[in-house]
Amino acid sequence: MDTWEIFTIIGTIAFALSGAIVAFEEKYDLFGIYTLAFITAFGGGMIRNIVVGIPVSAFWSQTSLFIITFCLITILFFLPAFLFKLWDRWGVFFDAVGLSAFAIQGALFAKTANESIFAMMLAAVLTGVGGGILRDVLAGRKPMVLHSDIYAGWALMGGIIIGLGLDHPIMQYSLFVLIIVMRMLTVHYKWRLPQVDKRI
Amino acid sequence: MDTWEIFTIIGTIAFALSGAIVAFEEKYDLFGIYTLAFITAFGGGMIRNIVVGIPVSAFWSQTSLFIITFCLITILFFLPAFLFKLWDRWGVFFDAVGLSAFAIQGALFAKTANESIFAMMLAAVLTGVGGGILRDVLAGRKPMVLHSDIYAGWALMGGIIIGLGLDHPIMQYSLFVLIIVMRMLTVHYKWRLPQVDKRI
Amino acid sequence: MDTWEIFTIIGTIAFALSGAIVAFEEKYDLFGIYTLAFITAFGGGMIRNIVVGIPVSAFWSQTSLFIITFCLITILFFLPAFLFKLWDRWGVFFDAVGLSAFAIQGALFAKTANESIFAMMLAAVLTGVGGGILRDVLAGRKPMVLHSDIYAGWALMGGIIIGLGLDHPIMQYSLFVLIIVMRMLTVHYKWRLPQVDKRI
Numbered sequence: 093m094d095t096w097e098i099f100t101i102i103g104t105i106a107f108a109l110s111g112a113i114v115a116f117e118e119k120y121d122l123f124g125i126y127t128l129a130f131i132t133a134f135g136g137g138m139i140r141n142i143v144v145g146i147p148v149s150a151f152w153s154q155t156s157l158f159i160i161t162f163c164l165i166t167i168l169f170f171l172p173a174f175l176f177k178l179w180d181r182w183g184v185f186f187d188a189v190g191l192s193a194f195a196i197q198g199a200l201f202a203k204t205a206n207e208s209i210f211a212m213m214l215a216a217v218l219t220g221v222g223g224g225i226l227r228d229v230l231a232g233r234k235p236m237v238l239h240s241d242i243y244a245g246w247a248l249m250g251g252i253i254i255g256l257g258l259d260h261p262i263m264q265y266s267l268f269v270l271i272i273v274m275r276m277l278t279v280h281y282k283w284r285l286p287q288v289d290k291r292i
Numbered sequence: 293m294d295t296w297e298i299f300t301i302i303g304t305i306a307f308a309l310s311g312a313i314v315a316f317e318e319k320y321d322l323f324g325i326y327t328l329a330f331i332t333a334f335g336g337g338m339i340r341n342i343v344v345g346i347p348v349s350a351f352w353s354q355t356s357l358f359i360i361t362f363c364l365i366t367i368l369f370f371l372p373a374f375l376f377k378l379w380d381r382w383g384v385f386f387d388a389v390g391l392s393a394f395a396i397q398g399a400l401f402a403k404t405a406n407e408s409i410f411a412m413m414l415a416a417v418l419t420g421v422g423g424g425i426l427r428d429v430l431a432g433r434k435p436m437v438l439h440s441d442i443y444a445g446w447a448l449m450g451g452i453i454i455g456l457g458l459d460h461p462i463m464q465y466s467l468f469v470l471i472i473v474m475r476m477l478t479v480h481y482k483w484r485l486p487q488v489d490k491r492i
Numbered sequence: 493m494d495t496w497e498i499f500t501i502i503g504t505i506a507f508a509l510s511g512a513i514v515a516f517e518e519k520y521d522l523f524g525i526y527t528l529a530f531i532t533a534f535g536g537g538m539i540r541n542i543v544v545g546i547p548v549s550a551f552w553s554q555t556s557l558f559i560i561t562f563c564l565i566t567i568l569f570f571l572p573a574f575l576f577k578l579w580d581r582w583g584v585f586f587d588a589v590g591l592s593a594f595a596i597q598g599a600l601f602a603k604t605a606n607e608s609i610f611a612m613m614l615a616a617v618l619t620g621v622g623g624g625i626l627r628d629v630l631a632g633r634k635p636m637v638l639h640s641d642i643y644a645g646w647a648l649m650g651g652i653i654i655g656l657g658l659d660h661p662i663m664q665y666s667l668f669v670l671i672i673v674m675r676m677l678t679v680h681y682k683w684r685l686p687q688v689d690k691r692i
Contacts, residue, residue, distance in 0.1 A: 168488075240521075358610050
């Protein structure tokens with residue numbers, strides 16, 4: 093198991109947890125909780141494969157990750173509620189790890205399948221935020237990522253930098269750390285992208 | 293025409309009707325009604341093919357089913373309103389036939405395309421509930437299947453049993469009946485999956 | 493650059509503008525604005541390719557169109573607000589050009605990939621309205637096209653006529669003008685499809 097796999101597992105778990113928590117908030121039932129957890133964790137990669145043109149068979153080789161996610165969500169039901177408060181503190185960090193790992197791997201995936209830098213940018217963003225968008229749509233919410241603080245922007249930055257030809261592993265690890273740091277700074281300083289006020 | 297085809301036609305019609313009825317409730321126009329009817333009836337199979345990696349060309353061989361569905365929705369407009377009350381009584385049964393037929397066929401489809409039992413489980417669920425989820429999202433509703441009574445669970449059960457290697461036709465027909473019975477019992481006794489109350 | 497390409501560019505820009513304007517209305521941030529603009533402009537073609545079974549690689553050859561759209565949305569932010577009022581008057585026309593060009597090209601795309609007239613009809617409609625439906629879902633709205641005035645109907649008409657074998661370029665240009673005219677008449681006379689009132 094290499095380092096990227098560990099990051100991916102951390103990211104997958106963080107994304108699955110965020111899906112499960114949204115399902116709790118919406119009072120969805122057991123099936124809804126597993127569905128939102130899996131869709132948040134795996135939906136972004138699935139959309140990326142479809143849109144960029146990577147065979148979805150690649151998706152189906154993640155059996156161990158499916159099982160880990162399933163067990164984790166199941167354990168969740170037996171945890172005392174106060175432990176969930178830790179999510180406020182640590183959840184943002186794990187989610188940032190997931191965003192960064194997913195964005196970089198999304199861009200690298202697109203690189204092997206498709207030459208276009210646009211495909212790499214889109215793959216980075218879709219892998220990073222696609223699951224969260226599906227989660228919010230299935231919860232009947234406006235997608236958080238379209239109006240909240242800066243999130244997709246860092247995935248896009250990752251996609252652009254990979255797209256410009258960042259090949260060396262050390263550079264990729266630096267990018268991985270950079271995206272996490274930028275995301276944590278975003279949350280801490282409440283950075284937001286500007287809105288545009290053009291009343292029609 | 294074999295027995296499965298008859299079940300599939302019953303299921304397709306039941307699903308199309310449920311889409312049309314949601315469109316009536318949302319005061320959608322003619323185009324909205326046909327759209328919701330077709331999406332509910334065919335959307336699950338389409339999503340399954342895309343996600344599991346079955347060529348969508350298989351989808352396009354259902355011409356006669358498209359025509360039947362179109363004619364049926366058209367006839368619907370000329371039916372007196374009181375007939376729709378029958379839907380309350382019989383709709384649940386036809387819908388259960390559809391759920392069962394779609395889940396089993398979805399799992400069998402995945403079996404021919406993909407070895408993974410996860411793919412079969414997902415294909416059963418997607419075929420059974422994917423159309424209904426699309427219907428609800430396009431109607432601006434929270435997907436019924438994520439918070440209401442037990443529905444997807446029986447599709448999942450079908451996927452698991454097929455995935456464990458249920459090959460004999462008699463066993464498959466038994467499973468078909470079992471899913472219908474479980475679904476009808478669910479509606480009659482108002483079985484629900486537990487929700488999980490973890491206030492964050 | 494042939495005539496169709498010019499129509500496509502006009503349509504793409506009109507669709508991107510309508511996406512950006514919905515994002516303004518929903519107070520989405522910069523990322524949300526670009527996302528809704530791109531999804532409205534390109535989402536319909538992407539869905540069509542996936543559903544009809546055209547390789548998505550075709551999608552990725554539109555690099556210059558991506559760049560034009562990106563620059564245009566960026567310019568938009570620096571325009572004085574009063575200019576947006578012009579959208580009320582001219583936006584409907586440009587949008588009609590887009591609808592017509594997208595519907596015809598969608599149907600022609602499907603013709604090269606798939607023999608079925610159903611595929612051509614669906615491709616025309618999906619290309620014409622798919623982006624708008626995604627835009628509305630991501631904005632947390634009920635899809636306009638399912639309940640508002642006649643819009644998808646004209647795309648469907650285009651798909652049927654192409655599907656019946658309209659091959660000659662002059663006929664195709666006539667169809668192009670016809671769809672625009674019908675759409676403009678629809679807006680002017682507020683033509684609506686009937687709703688169906690079947691209280692359940």
